[in-house]
Amino acid sequence: MRSRREQVRAAIRRQSSRQGPQYVPLYFVNRDQELSDIVMVDVVRHFPGGEKDRSEWGFRWERRDRTMGQPREPVIREWAQLDGSRAPDPQDPARFDQVAPTRERYYCASLVLSGFTLMSFLRGFSPLLADLYAERGRVEQLAEMVFGFEEAVIRLLARHGFDGVSFYDDWGTQSGLIISPALWREFFKPRYRRQFAMAHEQGLDVYFHCCGAVAELVPDLIESGVDLLNLGQPNLFDSAELGRSCGGKVCFVLPVSYQTTSISGSREDIFRVVQDYRRHLGGGRRRADRLHRGI
Numbered sequence: 001m002r003s004r005r006e007q008v009r010a011a012i013r014r015q016s017s018r019q020g021p022q023y024v025p026l027y028f029v030n031r032d033q034e035l036s037d038i039v040m041v042d043v044v045r046h047f048p049g050g051e052k053d054r055s056e057w058g059f060r061w062e063r064r065d066r067t068m069g070q071p072r073e074p075v076i077r078e079w080a081q082l083d084g085s086r087a088p089d090p091q092d093p094a095r096f097d098q099v100a101p102t103r104e105r106y107y108c109a110s111l112v113l114s115g116f117t118l119m120s121f122l123r124g125f126s127p128l129l130a131d132l133y134a135e136r137g138r139v140e141q142l143a144e145m146v147f148g149f150e151e152a153v154i155r156l157l158a159r160h161g162f163d164g165v166s167f168y169d170d171w172g173t174q175s176g177l178i179i180s181p182a183l184w185r186e187f188f189k190p191r192y193r194r195q196f197a198m199a200h201e202q203g204l205d206v207y208f209h210c211c212g213a214v215a216e217l218v219p220d221l222i223e224s225g226v227d228l229l230n231l232g233q234p235n236l237f238d239s240a241e242l243g244r245s246c247g248g249k250v251c252f253v254l255p256v257s258y259q260t261t262s263i264s265g266s267r268e269d270i271f272r273v274v275q276d277y278r279r280h281l282g283g284g285r286r287r288a289d290r291l292h293r294g295i
Contacts (some may be wrong), residue, residue: 001022002022003103003104003105004025004037004104004105004106005037005103005104005105005106005107005163007021007022007023007025007037008021008025008037008038008105008106008163009106009163011024011025011251012205012227012228012251013251014248014251024278025037025038025106026038027040027253036105037105037106038105038106038108039101039105039106039107039108040108040110040166041098041099041101041107041108041109041110041162042110042112043095043096043099043109043110043111043153043157044056044088044095044110044111044112044113044153045088045095046112046113047061047068047112055071055121056088057075057087057088057118057121057122058075058085058122059071059072059073059074059075059121059122060072060073071121074121074122074123074124074127075122075123076122076123076124076142077124079131079135079138082138082141082142082145085122085145086145087145087146087148087149088149090149090152090153090156091152091156095153095156096156096160099160099161099162101160101161101162101163106163106164107161107162107163107164108162108163108164108165108166108205108207109153109157109160109162109164109165109166109204110165110166110168111150111153111165111166111167111168112168113168113169114146114150114167114168114169115146115147115150115167115169115188115191115192116128116169116170116171116188117168117169117170118146119139119142119143119146122142122146123142129178129179132179132183132187139187143187143191147191147194147195150167150195151194151195151198154195154198154199154202154204155198155202157199157202157204158202158203158204162204163204163205164199164204164205164206164207164227164228165199165204165205165206165207166207166208166209167192167195167206167207167208167209168209169208169209169210170209170210170211170212170232171184171210171211171212171214171217172210172211172212172213172214172233172236173212173213174212174213174233174236175213176213177212177213177214177216177217178212181216181217184217184220185220189220189224192221192224192225193224193225196224196225196226197225199225200225205227205228206225206226206227206228207226207227207228207230207253208221208226208228208229208230209230209232210229210230210231210232211231211232211233212232212233212236213233213236213237214231215236215237215238215241215242218231218242218245218246219245219246221250222246222249222250226250227250227251228250228251228252228253229250229251229252229253230252230253230254231252231254232255233257233259234254234255234256234257234277235257235259235260235261239276239277239280239281240280242280242281243279243280243281247280247281247282252277252281254277254281256270256273256274257273261273
């Protein structure tokens with residue numbers, strides 16, 4: 001039996017026949033993480049300290065439950081504040097204090113929140129959307145600060161033993177994209193391509209999380225260099241259609257929907273969904289004939 005790290009790498013590369021993974025690798029998020037084949041290590045400190053209520057980017061979290069919460073208020077309420085704003089120090093040694101990758105499991109450096117999502121937390125969601133049209137120069141300046149910080153962190157990851165880097169950037173609502181595909185391709189896609197190319201140059205795989213109905217962007221993300229695509233709301237997709245258009249082109253990392261089936265479905269329903277994923281989205285991994293650790 002190969003190591004869990006090797007199983008993940010075989011799945012990412014969609015290897016077939018004897019070279020493929022011997023089971024479908026799993027990624028556990030909030031519980032049972034010792035069973036996870038993928039280990040996420042936060043390398044951006046959005047929840048430090050005992051209260052975990054302040055990001056190193058300067059905003060404070062407001063929570064009404066046990067979720068991540070929302071920023072209490074934007075850091076950049078007026079664009080003049082951007083001129084005095086600085087990104088955190090990407091080379092702060094404490095950033096990697098808890099990093100101890102082993103060769104047994106697959107280690108991914110998590111940016112926790114990235115790109116547009118972080119920009120919206122710094123500026124405010126609605127103001128940022130308006131400013132993409134009304135204050136393009138300022139939004140460019142903010143993007144260079146955020147994406148530039150992320151790129152500086154990416155350059156440090158390989159030396160710390162990571163296998164991949166994970167981006168978390170939501171682009172969809174329940175029914176469609178947050179911005180037009182044309183604007184996304186003009187403004188954000190070139191920045192992603194630059195980051196993903198940099199990660200690949202460091203020998204890192206690219207893991208990309210995205211929530212919402214973002215089917216229209218999936219081919220662009222694959223073209224830009226995503227290796228593992230985590231669609232956070234698979235219940236918003238037609239898995240058969242997604243498989244026909246993108247199967248075998250990327251390694252899908254999917255939950256059983258935490259909006260529908262995993263909440264209200266039976267054990268049999270959950271098995272049925274997982275088998276549906278494998279059938280339509282398995283690509284080169286379709287010969288994996290058993291699920292790992294009794295999912």
